[in-house]
Amino acid sequence: MRASSLVVCEHCDAVHERRRLAPRERALCVRCGAELYRAGGVDLYTMLALTLASLIVFVIANVYPIITLELQGVANRSTLWGAIHATWETGVGPVAVLAALTVFFFPLAQILMFGYVLFELLRGRAPRGFVDIMHALRLMRPWSMVEVFMLGTLVSVVKIAGLAQVTPEIGIFAFGVLTILLTTINSFDLRLLWDAHERVAADGAAAGLVA
Ligand SMILES: [Zn+2]
Numbered sequence: 001m002r003a004s005s006l007v008v009c010e011h012c013d014a015v016h017e018r019r020r021l022a023p024r025e026r027a028l029c030v031r032c033g034a035e036l037y038r039a040g041g042v043d044l045y046t047m048l049a050l051t052l053a054s055l056i057v058f059v060i061a062n063v064y065p066i067i068t069l070e071l072q073g074v075a076n077r078s079t080l081w082g083a084i085h086a087t088w089e090t091g092v093g094p095v096a097v098l099a100a101l102t103v104f105f106f107p108l109a110q111i112l113m114f115g116y117v118l119f120e121l122l123r124g125r126a127p128r129g130f131v132d133i134m135h136a137l138r139l140m141r142p143w144s145m146v147e148v149f150m151l152g153t154l155v156s157v158v159k160i161a162g163l164a165q166v167t168p169e170i171g172i173f174a175f176g177v178l179t180i181l182l183t184t185i186n187s188f189d190l191r192l193l194w195d196a197h198e199r200v201a202a203d204g205a206a207a208g209l210v211a
Contacts, residue, residue, distance in 0.1 A: 007036050037191060044196060047188055048118040054111050054181040061174035062104070067157060070165040079171060080104065102145040107182055110144055113137055114185060121196045126204060130197055134190060141186055147179045 007018045009029040021027060021039035029036055042050070065077040078086070080103065088096035113133050120127040127133065153175070157166050 009034055009036060037189065042188065044118055044122055044192065047185075047192075048115070048122060050181060050184055051111055051114045051118060054178065054185060055115065057174050057178045057181060058108060058111060061171055061178050064170040064174065066153065066171035066175070067169055068167040069160065070167070071163070077169065080175075099149070102143055103149040106140050106144040107146055107178070110137060110140055110182070110185065114188075117193060121193065121200055124200055124203065126197060126200050134193065138190065144182060144186070146175060146182050150175050150179050 005018045007016045007027070008014070009016070009032065011034040012029060012032040014029055014031040016027070016030065016036060018037075019027075021037075023039055026038040027036040028034065062080055065079050066083065067078065069076045069078075084096050084100050084104075087099065113136065117127045117130065117133055153172065157168070160166055
């Protein structure tokens with residue numbers, strides 16, 4: 001039996017043999033009843049489309065200002081990087097670094113790695129470093145925290161609103177859309193990518209034998 005046709009329950013470690021499901025069917029663990037996997041969901045093309053959309057929105061969110069603060073006639077606009085730089089300048093370096101990692105680098109790395117893997121698989125090629133990338137994607141999931149940033153910004157805006165005039169800018173709306181897109185990307189069934197990789201690798205091996 002191929003190892004990839006086995007599924008291990010995340011909750012109780014019971015091992016099951018994987019089988020194809022009818023649409024909307026779910027496979028449950030026979031021992032503890034937890035869900036093992038479900039049929040359907042998005043296909044690889046939809047994943048790639050959502051990933052590319054995320055990349056575009058990510059660029060918009062980072063290039064345009066997030067909010068404008070107006071106090072006694074002086075207006076101050078800030079982008080994400082402006083805010084991170086300002087945080088660094090005020091002496092809370094670790095906070096600035098954490099913000100840069102969780103709101104910028106991890107989400108960007110996720111988007112680029114997903115994009116690369118999906119693009120190669122859909123072209124029928126095995127991506128370089130596939131296994132490492134897949135592990136990195138799994139490890140990075142909890143560290144991509146655009147939604148936390150979004151919530152923090154909204155709370156700050158409400159707090160500052162009494163002191164200064166706050167105007168939301170394009171960046172904050174882009175971050176809102178990005179939050180939804182990244183949540184969708186993070187719900188992708190990584191198993192689909194492993195399956196696609198296995199098919200591509202098998203085709204490649206067959207082609208190698210023929211040549
Ligand atoms: Zn179980």
